[in-house]
Amino acid sequence: MRISVVIPVYNAEKYIPQAVESALQFDDVHEVILIEDQSPDNALRVCQQLAEKYDRVKLYQHPDRKNHGAGPSRNLGIEKSTGDFVAFLDADDYFLPNRFDAEKELFKNPTVEGVYGALGVHYYSEKAKEQYYQLFGDRLTTVYKKYTPKEVFPGQIHMLGSFGLFSIDTLTLRRDALVQKMKFLFKPHLQLHEDTEFLFRLSYYLDLYPGNIDQAVAMRGVHENNRITKVDTGIVDPAVSRELLWREVDLWAGREESISEEIKIHIKRMHRSFEIAKAPTVKKWGMILKYLFTDYKSIRSGLYNINFRYSLL
Incomplete structure (x- = not known):
């Protein structure tokens, strides 16, 4: 080698x-x-x-x-x-x-x-x-x-x-x-x-x-x-950095036709989860209400993913 x-x-x-x-x-x-x-x-x-x-x-x-x-x-x-x-x-x-x-x-x-x-x-x-x-x-x-x-x-x-x-x-x-x-x-x-x-x-x-x-x-x-x-120490906002990560993954996955729809949906929900997490309080609740009506699993899975993955990514 x-x-x-x-x-x-x-x-x-x-x-x-x-x-x-x-x-x-x-x-x-x-x-x-x-x-x-x-x-x-x-x-x-x-x-x-x-x-x-x-x-x-x-x-x-x-x-x-x-x-x-x-x-x-x-x-x-x-x-x-x-x-x-x-x-x-x-x-x-x-x-x-x-x-x-x-x-x-x-x-x-x-x-x-x-x-x-x-x-x-x-x-x-x-x-x-x-x-x-x-x-x-x-x-x-x-x-x-x-x-x-x-x-x-x-x-x-x-x-x-x-x-x-x-x-x-x-x-x-x-x-x-x-x-x-x-x-x-x-x-x-x-x-x-x-x-x-x-x-x-x-x-x-x-x-x-x-x-x-x-x-x-x-x-x-x-x-x-x-x-x-x-x-x-708060110099970098963890919610912002993770939202940028999952936005990038979401954009990439959307361009790859061979990635399954199930995984693409999961990635999009991860992106939405951190997008909600970084939003100001007023906007956060508006986003939560929006996804409750359009894709409630983004909220349900997002709460778990945010709490669990903060310590990993």
Whole structure:
């Protein structure tokens, strides 16, 4: 295997050395591609030092040297990659020694286009643990049982509570399949949940298989400056960010003729649920009355979905 590991870097000078070295422990990692995204800290200098120290580390910035976000940074990393496979890693997360064990066997089958695994949690400080333990605990982010590739897309969309989740940190893809079958990679206008939207579409276009879903193959690094902190502190309105996510999924699903009407309706109801959640109080009640008469299931299912998915997406 020749794996390109793509790492978008923003405000992560403390964590990026560990992320890079966790990827370099594998002989199958052909290159580690760092996309430095105009960090306000000293991350660029740290990345330069890593690129000087390790031959397999390649450093890039966006052509205009400005900040573009995680999605466009991953897109640039995919564009620059030269491996046969692409894996992703956030700059404050890290791989475990078993990261590619399942992949080595599964990718012997040429029909396997992607493999996903389980993600663990590492708290970088007691303060971070106190703040986010209720959200993450010590639980694995994983799919709960082994599903066929055709079950992955509807499972994520329609039965998240019993299907589970997989993380971009645990995903490995055939580069050719990714580039040839995905009409778009990461959507640049989504500043949050861009990975969730990408995974929805990816599981529709590519055949994804479960790897190690019972043990963590990578660790989510939780600290006070995670992007989730911006949501938690109210800097980013979670209802707005989720409505943008589901609006994007709704628009995409509406253009795909082969997606079943049942799933399209469910997606539209999810969109409506978060549209209601973000609305001002007066408008919210008007929308609720409208859907009570036109599609009451948007309200019934929406209340469950909002409460349940706020802790997941």
